[in-house]
Amino acid sequence: MHLKLKGYGLTADVDAFQFRTTRSGCSFSEWEHITAEGFDMEEALTYSIQLNAGQEEDLAELDTGPPVLAFQSLGLEPPEEPSGAGTVAPPCTRKERDKARSKARRTATRVANREKVDVLLDGRPKHPRHLARNVKPIKTSFRLTDTSIASTGWIGLRDNGVCAAEADSDRIEAGPSPTHELHDFLGRNKVFTGFGYVKFKDPSTRPVVDKTDKVVAVVAGMPDDPNFKRDVHDRAVEAMEAARKKASVSEERQSHRRGEFIQLTTGDSMGGGQQEPGALVNGAINAAILASLVSSEPFVRLAGFATGVFANWAPNLFDFYVSYMGRFYAKYAHLSRPFLNGIFSACTFNLGPQTCALGHRDFNNLAYGWCAITAFGDYDYRKGGHLVLWDCKLIIEFPPGCTILIPSAAMYHSNIPIAEGERRYSFTQYTAGGLFRWVEHGFMTEEAYMKRLTRQGRREEKALGLERAEIGAGLFSTLSDLLAGK
Numbered sequence: 001m002h003l004k005l006k007g008y009g010l011t012a013d014v015d016a017f018q019f020r021t022t023r024s025g026c027s028f029s030e031w032e033h034i035t036a037e038g039f040d041m042e043e044a045l046t047y048s049i050q051l052n053a054g055q056e057e058d059l060a061e062l063d064t065g066p067p068v069l070a071f072q073s074l075g076l077e078p079p080e081e082p083s084g085a086g087t088v089a090p091p092c093t094r095k096e097r098d099k100a101r102s103k104a105r106r107t108a109t110r111v112a113n114r115e116k117v118d119v120l121l122d123g124r125p126k127h128p129r130h131l132a133r134n135v136k137p138i139k140t141s142f143r144l145t146d147t148s149i150a151s152t153g154w155i156g157l158r159d160n161g162v163c164a165a166e167a168d169s170d171r172i173e174a175g176p177s178p179t180h181e182l183h184d185f186l187g188r189n190k191v192f193t194g195f196g197y198v199k200f201k202d203p204s205t206r207p208v209v210d211k212t213d214k215v216v217a218v219v220a221g222m223p224d225d226p227n228f229k230r231d232v233h234d235r236a237v238e239a240m241e242a243a244r245k246k247a248s249v250s251e252e253r254q255s256h257r258r259g260e261f262i263q264l265t266t267g268d269s270m271g272g273g274q275q276e277p278g279a280l281v282n283g284a285i286n287a288a289i290l291a292s293l294v295s296s297e298p299f300v301r302l303a304g305f306a307t308g309v310f311a312n313w314a315p316n317l318f319d320f321y322v323s324y325m326g327r328f329y330a331k332y333a334h335l336s337r338p339f340l341n342g343i344f345s346a347c348t349f350n351l352g353p354q355t356c357a358l359g360h361r362d363f364n365n366l367a368y369g370w371c372a373i374t375a376f377g378d379y380d381y382r383k384g385g386h387l388v389l390w391d392c393k394l395i396i397e398f399p400p401g402c403t404i405l406i407p408s409a410a411m412y413h414s415n416i417p418i419a420e421g422e423r424r425y426s427f428t429q430y431t432a433g434g435l436f437r438w439v440e441h442g443f444m445t446e447e448a449y450m451k452r453l454t455r456q457g458r459r460e461e462k463a464l465g466l467e468r469a470e471i472g473a474g475l476f477s478t479l480s481d482l483l484a485g486k
């Protein structure tokens with residue numbers, strides 16, 4: 001597959017890795033099992049707190065480089081420690097702490113450069129053709145291009161928490177958590193009409209197709225592993241429960257436009273007034289917790305799984321990510337994706353304890369990109385936790401452990417609430433549209449880029465926004481494309 005995209009300046013011409021499926025037809029990623037053993041969250045927290053004792057105002061600096069102990073857990077070169085036998089005294093003075101941080105950062109960059117063999121971004125996927133055979137698509141009557149995105153074509157439209165269907169009803173959400181129940185969509189006295197119900201059928205992966213047969217979303221299910229619940233789901237829940245208890249979370253991270261649940265986010269981003277891309281900022285405690293989560297086997301496996309599903313069901317879009325992010329990370333060697341075996345540049349751990357989202361679009365993500373959502377917990381998925389895709393008019397059963405990929409910047413989505421006493425968590429992976437725009441614009445801001453253009457160039461750039469949206473939507477494959485190996 002060789003892509004030349006008008007409106008996007010890059011060409012996907014890299015070669016190397018392959019995705020597979022199991023005999024039962026489940027998607028399989030060979031990176032699913034990359035692990036980082038030996039990481040100890042307690043140790044990481046203790047070290048991090050010692051390093052930053054009394055330096056609250058400087059905590060953000062830690063986030064400009066990968067967390068120090070994550071390198072040790074990966075078997076890479078750890079930062080040099082002060083001399084002395086046995087236990088190492090933590091740096092005491094501000095000068096010593098600055099020196100330690102600076103040294104850790106230099107080491108991290110050195111290691112990152114030396115170890116820079118990226119199996120995802122240095123390789124081009126070979127996509128299997130047989131996945132789309134015998135598949136039972138979830139058909140919808142909506143068209144992807146009917147969704148609204150920003151005029152630049154890079155990100156979604158900011159939403160005000162009310163979609164058209166809600167605005168037309170007398171049931172606009174007013175509280176901090178979703179209140180639309182299943183019977184509001186499907187019952188005799190339903191408020192919202194025209195919605196279809198999708199039952200979860202284990203273990204097959206089911207694509208959601210739009211009116212033009214494009215695969216716009218995928219209900220991926222779980223990896224084909226009989227021990228998945230024990231080894232991945234339950235361990236992930238344990239880790240997220242522990243993380244919630246230890247996290248240092250501000251009010252706004254507990255109650256926000258997506259609902260009322262605790263969120264921790266890590267990775268690289270560009271947007272919201274940033275002058276250049278960088279790692280998302282977390283304080284010392286949350287950074288250590290996040291380092292532990294992204295190094296743990298359950299999440300590493302889920303990152304690989306979601307990436308494998310992405311490459312299988314939207315190969316052209318996936319190549320687009322490989323192409324742009326390959327250039328991005330080649331230039332910014334000090335930055336790295338949360339998961340080496342995952343294509344996405346950022347992820348969020350929604351730690352609940354009742355993660356149910358209000359209606360929203362994740363407008364900072366790539367306008368027609370995909371976001372992978374994995375749900376966890378202990379809830380009756382036939383009664384609550386469903387994913388509501390308002391544009392497609394679908395209510396999808398979303399059992400614990402299941403992964404679903406959707407264009408979250410373009411599609412308005414929410415969850416059906418779960419019952420009192422139940423627990424629900426989720427893990428989302430995504431990439432900001434601003435990172436793609438940064439690459440496209442020769443690594444500069446929109447403002448700087450526009451300043452360099454002639455008046456005619458600026459007019460053309462504005463017109464290109466509309467074209468970009470069309471091209472972005474064109475990157476999604478139809479089922480017949482997939483069968484033909486296109």
Ligand SMILES: [Fe+2]
Pocket residue numbers: 357360361362408413
């Ligand atoms: Fe979302």
